[in-house]
Amino acid sequence: MITVNGKEVTLTGPLSVADYLEQNNYQIKRIAVEMNGDILPKYSYSDTMLKDGDRLEVVSFVGGG
């Protein structure tokens, strides 16, 4: 079980952050990912495996300013 944006998510198998983001249709170029309180650099998405208890906050940016 991990937490993403405050909601509990059950993992069914080994999954990297990149896999999770892709499966959930996030646009990689428009997001920032916080993992357990720290920013997760984009170059780490592929080799960071999600593990039980992880807390992710995915911020998606929309246009406008």
Added chain:
Amino acid sequence: MHHTLTKEEIYTALDERHSPETQKLLSAGNVAIAGLGGLGSNVAYALARIGVGHLHLIDFDVVDITNLNRQQYFMEHIGMYKTDALKSLLLRINPYLDIRTDCVKVTDDNLQELFADATIVCEAFDNPEAKAMLVNGILEHFPEKKLVSATGMAGYGSSNTIITKRIMKNFYLCGDGVTAPTYGHGLMAPRVAICAAHEANMITRLILGEEEI
């Protein structure tokens, strides 16, 4: 009164409004504003008016006629670089502010150099990929700096859906989180200004030592 106010006149008035103790902190404030559109120009106005002493204005673009529906520019600025136009406007409010400008597009390559001096960074871009690039870059390279960003402020939906959230220790996010501009619901002065005011007030709070939202 048509003469330029003296520094003493301006700071006496600011002290009277804010108290000398508060004004001292505001005058020492150092904020970089990335993007000088509807968000950035309004944030800059608010911070300049309360005498935030050191502002760094960053934008690569020129003022366009379609900017006038929400950005703090005038007809005579069309075609001018936003950095130059905004600096000239802010100095009409307070000519004693220290205003640095960089007319440049922020990229992964120049980000570390551009933001080295600021203690607080205001993300005020329009483009979502530029927003994400800046936020990722600042949080990766400058985790000690305060970052105030915004997403979701188009249209004329309820004012009350625009909020300030604290995403991480040093990362604050303003806006409704979801509303991108669409046909008939573009970026409009009132709601963009609400979001800009959220950013400006969070920045003010940080300068004055308040870290909670």
